[in-house]
Amino acid sequence: MPLKPIIQLEEVSTVYEGERRPAVSDVNLKLDQNELVYVVGPNAAGKTTLLETINGLLPTFKGEVSVFGLNVRARGKDVRREIGYVPQDFMVEPGEPYMALDVVLMGRYGKMGVLHKPEKRDLEKTMEAMRLMGVDDLADRPMGKLSGGQQQKVMIARALAKDPEILLLDEPFSNLDPDSRVKIPELIGRIHKERQMTTIIVTHDVRQMMKQCRRVVVMNNGRIVADQTPEKALAVLERPSVSRSVEVAP
């Protein structure tokens, strides 16, 4: 008997308040456990909306989203406790009075449940995630004092500290230095395999996807225009109507 998909979207449309045109339209998508999928497409293609529709931060206008077999509209909070999410371009103000360690530990708060204080295991998981991202030496530094790249690594560590079953990363490598841009995606790929995490990575960088995954979803104008292998997806991306803002490999 085939396994039930861990993420399933059926005819899903999401409309932002005050807008008439859906940000994503009639999307059908199924992901099995342990899949690694890259989502690419030009700006305003609906990539971020797709991620926030999956974790239920944005309510659907039409269709149904189920994660772990649960309806996200009804069980969003339960679902989100098992999803590690890194939002796009999350930067804090220079005076932000939060220590990096606290920010990473926060990723586990929803999972701990109300009235439960962080325990030794939570701190161990937090430090482990920070070590993986190479930011353990920044644990007692305020977030506002970190560079954009360091903040981005802290945010990835926050998502990993949760020990999630699903990882949703929205442009997670955009602020990293060139060296980290190579190392961190490889590390994410390795963690994905080791922990058998279903992973969706939104990116503009096609070179990364070519190296790392077997499945690429191409979005344009709020629709999925291709759900293919990287090679076939690349052909779709090279179409003039889609290729805007996407770093297509030379």
Place this chain on the structure above:
Amino acid sequence: MIWLELAIIQRALAGCLLAGFLTGLIGVFVVRMRLSAIGYSMSHGAFAGAALGVATFVNPLLTALSFSAVTALLIGPVADKARLHADTVTSIAFPLNMALAFIFLTLSPQIGLSSEVASVLWGSVISMTNIDIVFLTTLCAAAVAVIHMFWKELFAIMYNRKLAEADGINTQPFVYFIIFLIGLVVTLSLKLAGGLLIFALLFNPASSALQFLHDMKKIVIVSPIVGAITCISGLMVSLVLDLPIGSCIVLVSTFIFAFSVLLSPKRKRKEVNR
């Protein structure tokens, strides 16, 4: 006579200590969650309530508390329903409460701006009663206990509500609770500085603590202490110079803030970087 004066001063000191601590504590949430309008909206809600109480011969403190509590209870849900920031809805509640206050005062012209109603606007810490102190002590204990109990969730929401939601925290009841708590604290602290000046006590201690500290966990401990010291110092200055207590508290609070900005190590580092 001396004993009577001593009792009044003791109550004033206790009131300053408790209300200063509470406003300093809750001010951290006001500053972080950008709820700037809430201070004056709650105080004017209390003003309208006090006016109603005086007009209907009911204890003005109770009606003031009821008015603020209802305002505080409505702000969160109305903001969510209208898809507006809580601060915007608070700003809508402010003139509404003022309008109601003036109507209640007009309905009872023989009373006008009686001392009870005026004390809500201008503050009158000397008129603090034992009941006020009991209310403040209870609220202080309850606020510290509840904030300690739900600190994890409140800490995450203050950092970023959307991220907290993405981690599976049900943020809505916590946000409503904080707005409600701010309403209660403002109302019960009105006798300290009055509705027109309480604003300073919500912002200055937390903003002063922010000048020196980089860690929210420390700020939430230091800000109430700064609030309490500010209020007691303001009371002392007022007694020595024979000036209005509320105004002296605000002047001391502003002085501490200005001093913090001047001495802030954060500012010095910025200047070195330049």
